[in-house]
Amino acid sequence: MSRLGVQALLWVYAALAFGPLVLVLIGSFRPNADILREPVGLPDSLNFDNYARAWETASLSTYFVNSLTITVASVALCVTVSAMAAYALSRWRFRGRALLAALFISGLMIPAKLGLLPVFYMFQSWGLIDNRIGLVLLYAASGIPFSVFVIMGFMRGMPDELEEAARLDGCDEGRMFVSVVLPVMRPALAVATVFQFAPTWNDFFYPLVLMRSDDKYTVPVGLTRFFGEYAADRATLFAGLVIALVPLAVVFALATKHIISGLTAGMSK
Incomplete structure (x- = not known):
């Protein structure tokens, strides 16, 4: 063609x-x-009257704050843990490293929703049903396999000379990770952030099953009620949909320049 x-x-x-x-x-x-x-x-x-009506009268502000809090917290936790795990698995040499890396990557082959029943009973015993912390932990854990996979791929393309030079300057592992590795790792971190942020923000299933209070619902669940109450008021409905899309548009706009380099990193090896 x-x-x-x-x-x-x-x-x-x-x-x-x-x-x-x-x-x-x-x-x-x-x-x-x-x-x-x-x-x-x-x-x-x-x-902007439609936006004011959707934000205040339709209680979209409550759902928006819940979604933003849960999504930002879970993405921050997921990316932080994944970056540290990927760095250790890529750079450190220890017994069982390959097995541990395979264990992380194997999480990509298991649909997370298949484990809903044990997760529900576990959360029930821990008192995490109808608790935002439970959703944060669940989303962070479910996003770690993919994030580790992406960041490890990027780490394979990083030259060892950067870390060797930092060690010669007297950097310990913690300082070197924060000051040397993380700034270079930004494209991979951007990819992990975007691919964790979008499905977490859009997820309907887990909040519906694990939340009980209306004031703790996220935007996707709240929009279902929104559709029912404002089915005839399409202007307010459209305004609510635009509000729900704003965080995704902002994250994609900020991370676009890093996404391609992060996704293609490590392919030369």
């Missing part, structure tokens, strides 16, 4: 992928009566 044909297909795909999002964004600024009368159209002005 010619280069022009490939570009045309990519533009068609982009239109199909982003077209509905653009319509939702435009609709979030239009009065509901205009949307019901004419579903596709441009707003007369930028009216």
